[in-house]
Amino acid sequence: MSASANKFNKIAKGKTPPPFxxxxxxxxxxxxxxxxxxxxxxxxxxxxxxxxxxxxxxxRGAQPVADHAALAKVLAALGGSRLSSNLNQMARAVHTGSLPVTPDTESDLKAACADIAAMRRALIEALGLDGGGP
Incomplete structure (x- = not known):
């Protein structure tokens, strides 16, 4: 083996060769x-x-959406609701201490959480994903 070829074959222990x-x-x-x-x-x-x-x-599949009808249903529900705005207002009220906790408020919050959980399940199903959680 020539000296020039030998120098290209020598790589210090633990080092990877340079990229080509x-x-x-x-x-x-x-x-x-x-x-x-x-x-x-x-x-x-x-x-x-x-x-x-x-x-x-x-x-992954070219089209990861397993159920287009279910996805359209969830997106329509999200688009037709004021969910994000209402949640933002509630968060602001919680931070300022102006949210009264009455039985009605508590039941409304539980209903909102249930609606969000249902939308999450529908999105997971529509996208063909494994739920992996509650």
Missing amino acids: SLRLTFEERAALEKAANGTPLGAYIRARLFDRELPKVRR
């Missing part, structure tokens, strides 16, 4: 990305260059 850059035209990169089909380009190039198996890539 490759300039591509817009068309070349677009072709690579199309061929990679969602696989990270570095992994795809390495697999092709060294004749390796392509790594499995976990992909």
Whole structure:
């Protein structure tokens, strides 16, 4: 092995080799990305260059919404309500100490919490997500 080749092969223990850059035209990169089909380009190039198996890539669906009708229902309910404005007013009243805690106020707060929880469940269902909580 020549001295110049030897100096490129020496890497100090614990250090990773410096990255290798490759300039591509817009068309070349677009072709690579199309061929990679969602696989990270570095992994795809390495697999092709060294004749390796392509790594499995976990992909989200192109359309993550599982139920468009349920999502539309929830968004319509949110848009038609003054929920955020009302919650903001209640928070301001709590901070200033001007929110009287009566049985009616308490039942209204519990109803608002139940409505928000129902909207959360509907959004999670519409997006096809795992609830992962209450």
